[in-house]
Amino acid sequence: MKSLGTTILTACVTLGLSVSLHAAATVHCGATLGTRFNLEPAASAVPQEMESLDFIPNRVALNEDLVVAGAFDSRGTTFAQPSTRTNWDGSVSGYYVRRAATTSCAPQFEGGLPAFTANGNSFSSNGGVVIAADPARDAFFAVDLRYSPGLGGFSAIGLFRASSATLLNATLCPNGTHTTAQATSCWMATHPAIIGPTPSGGINNADDYPSLAVDERPTTAGKGAGNVYVAYVGSIGNGIVGVELVACTNATLSCSKPVTVSAVGESVFFSGASNGNVQVRPDGKITVTYMDQTSNTDAAVELVQFVSCTPAGAPTAPVCTAPTTVATEKQSFGTFVNNQALSSQNMLAYTNSRHAHRLEADGKTITTFVVWDRCAEYFTFVGGLGTNGISLCLNADVVMSTSTNDGASWSAVTGVNTGGGHQFFPSISTDASTGTVNIAYYNTGHDPLHKRIVVSLNQIAPGTTTVGAPILLTTTPIPWDADPNQSALPLDDFDFHFGIKARGMGTAGFSRVYASFTSTGDRFGIYKGLPMPEQNNNLQEVTY
């Protein structure tokens, strides 16, 4: 997103100076807030949240990346104003694409992942969008939650594929806000797949929290190369909730049956949320982390679990080991009391884990980094513990643990950021080109009242497990509750993740981290003719 001249100049300087793989971080989408990454009109604007994103470097032009983000978009909900719904296709699974070589970080088009039919049932969107790119095969994938009213209601996961060529095609994917027909032409060239359809019947019978990863190795690299993996939380029978993993082919989205990767016969959660996070190692192994609520009497104690799987080549399911425990987290947080988990943050929030892998310089060792958020201090003076033993958290931190032996053993838990205020919702991504690990999270420590949020980034330099100093992806603290559509619905505020992805060229200054997060600071919406802050999915780009 920088000019060609700048690029060439930077490249020359870089080569001339033979600098290291790591350059000072520079933000590009507005240092204070990032850039609003949707095209929603201001009038009666509604919230976006729960972001995800990925990108293919230089796919638009030299140093101009093709960026695809996803978010829950309330334009598809019933409470959106009619004027807001007019130009939206009714989907709550929003996608937002930047494909033009302009100085702005704003997207060129957006839309909602469309409804489609599978096995005779129509499946419509239900949020939970996650995006993954596959640079090797020049394609993007999106998963989301799906719902079908057929047979009394099905919960399922939808998997979409769009090639970069399609996303760059102004006829198939025109600029602007997509109609249903435009969303279909943009995302349905490959028929989407339905994964894990489950008859709905309450929280323990609904698929939830999908996660997505692509084996980005060249197609000829070995078994599983190019496969697409989807992990999600869902019913595994008898009212038990487990973590499921599915392997799909890249080009046709032909998927395996789900394989349960959480412990046999064990429910991973009793209340709240426990989302599986799937990643693919540089050697093609598939890994999943998740939080395991060990009992329904003390949900504060959770196991951070890790599973390693060997690819079998989609649509054959991978073969997975039994879960190993990264850490026993005795101070998780969750929204169990008065719809609030973190002090001054009246919104849904749960401890969750994310992980990433890094191939070390020896070409063999793979270091796995697992991050999660936890409560350093509970409020227990009088309010007491809530149901399931979790009380209000006064100080949340982001911590991590590492393994160099595929999860057989884990390092002691160390802090990523344990400063004042809350640090929560960590996301992690390794820039494989340099070996730099990037960890981003929300941080209230910069607000004197520990309420308003900035987005912070910590980097771990190649070859080390030492967390570097925080970098601010946004500098203006924003309130989580500034959107007038949220006040009456505190349960519908920020969810427990946002998107981050790092990729690069292997040269200092040419790596970038994109983050897509929730913000209320960009502009005012107009409500009944009067301006008020509104909630958006934002984008920030950092180069280093």
Next chain:
Amino acid sequence: MKLAKCLAAGLLWLLSILFAANVQAQDATTTTTGCDTVNGTQFNLEPRPNAVPQNSESVAFLLNKVGAGEDLIVGSATEFDLASRSRFVNNPAAVGVDVLNAFYVHRSGAGCTPNLEGSLNQQSFTPTFLAPSVVADPVRGSFALGAILGTSGVLLQRTTAATLLSTTACPSGTETILSAANSTCWPTVAVASFNPNFSNNLEVLSPQLAFDTRASGTGAGDLYVAAQVLNASAFPATSSIQILSCSGVTLNCSVSPLTVSGADTFGAHPWIQVRQDGAITISYWTFTRPFGQLPNPIDIKFVTCKPNGAPAVPTCSKPLLVTAVNVVANFNPGDNNFGSSLFPKHVSRRDAGGGFTTFLIYDRCRSLNPPEGISGTVALTDPVCTKVDVAMTLSTNGGTTWSLPAPVISAVGHQFFGSVALDASTSTTNIAYYSTQNDPFLQRSQIFLSQILPGSTTAEPAIALTSASTDPNAGIQNFIVSSATGVTDFGDRIGIAAAGTGTKGQSRVYVHYTWNNVFGTSSGTQQPDQNNTLVQFSY
């Protein structure tokens, strides 16, 4: 050498004595220099560990009663307790008793810090509830304090400036409800009964006090108590505005209250004042349709009463319409997670011609933004208001006609919790309120003051009394009380009082309000804590 050392030591001792005497002299003559102007001054003595919220303030003061330029200030506020473990209860047998109100007194020293504090005199442990009110009578040098007692009366207590200034009768520090000081500090205690027949179906809400501060005339020195009386036996429930008159010295009150809201079926949030001619004026709002119906437009009403001398109740006019309001009475100021209500308040200024101009203000929601999916099915308790302002209307004919309501100031953001006080010495009308106008997100509030000068009916440019802002939703107060529901309680009012000598520069206005910027400590972690806070402005 020894002699030199001895002389030097003696000189040093002499100097130290002189220096100490000088310090004491300085202490004795220190004048009030005003409260902190960044945040205001925390107006309680609460320790920081496990601090609890205070809100819904009231304030009264006696000008120069401590010394030249130093005022005797009494504030009151709702002070929550933690699981019925109020810091004003030091008796284990009393654990479980709710103490929900307190007073705070500044009587010496520079600045605005309080010297003593305590709870209302409720030795029977009958709980008193929410939003106490305090008033002062400068002619008689007295204060009166009132709060709801049980469900059917208002606990009244009176003291004098001399008593409050006595460190024997009112020791510095925190008075517990069983301490001797609790009785000696507020020696006159009575109950104003709005439910003389002790009906279980009646409930007293939102009591307000007003002194007749005249030196002479029928009613002079009397104390008036207004309250909302809810009748739950009717379906739908009804509510009326009732008043009592009490002797300002003995607190001997009317046996039965007088209903002043006429045929209005649901009067709420009364505000009572006494004009400089002794007439009693009451404002309130009422639903225009039976309670529970939707929509239910609101009328703001005004009543004028003639005093008959306590304990006889006054003789009152029928309620006169001030203005109609077509938006709900309770709303969230924008994206804030707490409620504001329109709560009309008024003062009457004697004009040069001998007549009175009555200024009535209320929090006005211009428009709501309820999500369609919700508003279509249920009535929201506190819907999101896209713009709250402090609206003002005025009458120069005793409330017969009123001007078109208009904002006290035109500013972005929300202006709310408007409160008004008259400085009779200069005929200056003071209006204080929160305003979010300087926050980019229109959430964090400063305290502002708008003044209407003598002879004028328009407000001068607003003055920011606090340079910092506070966030009503920051902290853990929505969890800290045993009945917490997760919704922020920012109270429903702030207090304001104004008085002067009539000389320019000798008038002062105090605003007593809720502020979250002083942290408490909970489980070893610092968290924003809701405190009653005081700021002063001189003019």
